[in-house]
Amino acid sequence: MFAGIRVSPQSWWGNNSRMASNQGESSATGLHPLTDRKEYETQYFGFTPKSFVDGVYNAMVEYLSDFVEVTHKYFLDDERFKEQISVEALQESSNRLFVHLRDAFDKAFDRLENYLMKNIFHIPSGIVLPEDKVHMSDPVTESMDQKLDNELEELREKIRNAQYVNCRLQKWLQDVDSVQHVLDSLLAQLQKWQMVCRESNVTDLGETISFVADRTRQLLTQCNAMKATQAERNNNVKGSRYVPVKLQ
Structure with missing residues (x-):
């Protein structure tokens, strides 16, 4: 009011x-x-x-x-x-x-x-x-002031070094993240293979791989033998082929 x-x-x-x-x-x-x-x-x-x-x-x-x-x-x-x-x-x-x-x-x-x-x-x-x-x-x-300036310069140098180390560590962390990503992908594939083996009633994956490798080598050996036999037969056929001779 x-x-x-x-x-x-x-x-x-x-x-x-x-x-x-x-x-x-x-x-x-x-x-x-x-x-x-x-x-x-x-x-x-x-x-x-x-x-x-x-x-x-x-x-x-x-x-x-x-x-x-x-x-x-x-x-x-x-x-x-x-x-x-x-x-x-x-x-x-x-x-x-x-x-x-x-x-x-x-x-x-x-x-x-x-x-x-x-x-x-x-x-x-x-x-x-x-x-x-x-x-x-x-x-x-003046001496105290100069000493303080020197200490400040040392601190600045330490800060620059720390910044450089931090940059290097960040790059290293990025590389570690990339490797970790690859390992995670491999682990996922391995887990997928293990699931396939369990569904196929494969108890020992190592023995199964060794067995498949042996069978593969045997098939390769047989294929190479068949190729050699076929090549030999082809050579024999070529050697017995009739070659006409021209008369003068």
């Missing part, structure tokens, strides 16, 4: 002047870059003090609005006040009450904000957090 007349924290607190003062303080410290006051405050508390204060302000203004809205609804619904005050006058009075409460709250909250920023959320310029003391007590020298 009263959301339309609420004022954002930035328009009431003079945000620009506070930012300028904080920046001036940070630049005047002359410490390590990590000791920037705003960054330090966020690093230590885990949130920016400005966002915390803005959140508290918005919550309080919302509570004020809810209070005025409930009060307005109470007078609007009560039968005793319907004849004594009109709806328009009640609305105007509610708006004036909200503005009065908000103005009084803004003045009080300004004092609270100044106290929080100066005494609670402010980290003095001479304070260095424990995690940043190493940057001041043990600064990085």
Whole structure:
């Protein structure tokens, strides 16, 4: 109901002047870059003090609005006040009450904000957090920087070697997959042959193959002998054939 007349924290607190003062303080410290006051405050508390204060302000203004809205609804619904005050006058009075409460709250909250920023959320310029003391007590020298560069180069070389090994392993895995595919195909054929043998009542496949091979060799020997006999007969027939002789 009263959301339309609420004022954002930035328009009431003079945000620009506070930012300028904080920046001036940070630049005047002359410490390590990590000791920037705003960054330090966020690093230590885990949130920016400005966002915390803005959140508290918005919550309080919302509570004020809810209070005025409930009060307005109470007078609007009560039968005793319907004849004594009109709806328009009640609305105007509610708006004036909200503005009065908000103005009084803004003045009080300004004092609270100044106290929080100066005494609670402010980290003095001479304070260095424990995690940043190493940057001041043990600064990085040129030799340390060169050593770090050498270590980085060694790590890059190890990464390149590892990538090469990975490529070789991937190629080897592809070859293994191809061999496995061939073996699976041979195994499937062998299982098929075993099934055929079982259906044909062949108990020992090895003996059967040996027997068939022997019989095949015997048949080949007989065929070769028959071919030799037939060739010999053909030669005999050619030798006894009559050849006419021409008379002169």
